[in-house]
Amino acid sequence: IDIVTQQSTTLTTGELCEARPIWSPDGQKIAYLTQTTPEIDKLNWDLFILDRTTGQSYQLTSTLGTMEYDLVWSPDGQQLAVTSWQQNADVAIFAIDIETKEVIELLEETADEAPLPPQWFPDNQHLLVQTYSPNDGALQFLDVLNVNTLERTHLVQFP
Secondary structure, three states, X not given: OOOOOOOOXXXXXXXXXXXXXXXXXXXXXXXXXXXXXXXXXXXXXXXXEEEOOOOOEEEOOOOOOEEEEEEEEOOOOOEEEEEEEEOOOOEEEXXXXXXXXXXXXXXXXXXXXXXXXXXXXXXXXXXXXXXXXXXXXXXXXXXXXXXXXXXXXXXXXXO
């Protein structure tokens, strides 16, 4: 929606639900999720990128039985950190390179320690990740993940 003119423009023409749009830092791309099958009870949501320059969309993930939900652009706009939930109740955080489509799994937790949305460091190489226990609502760990080495550093553990 153009804030000044109040006119809206349709950016995607998917037949199913599309959700969680997030602009790249340079404003040229939008990452978003698309439901890929009509069964609402199935976890069939995949990650797409809309290039605002060309108007074209392309699919980054194809993961039957998985729902991506937290999308966070790296400061340089070259990667997305994505949180996903799998039907087997595991929650994972992975980084995906926008150009090469390379996926790096960074963290996998059980449903009892579901990670909250990660946050990128300005260096584009590290993510700050929080995990918590839904049983008691307590924050469990504050960790730093290195996207290149997969090293995980525990900063703080809360009871």
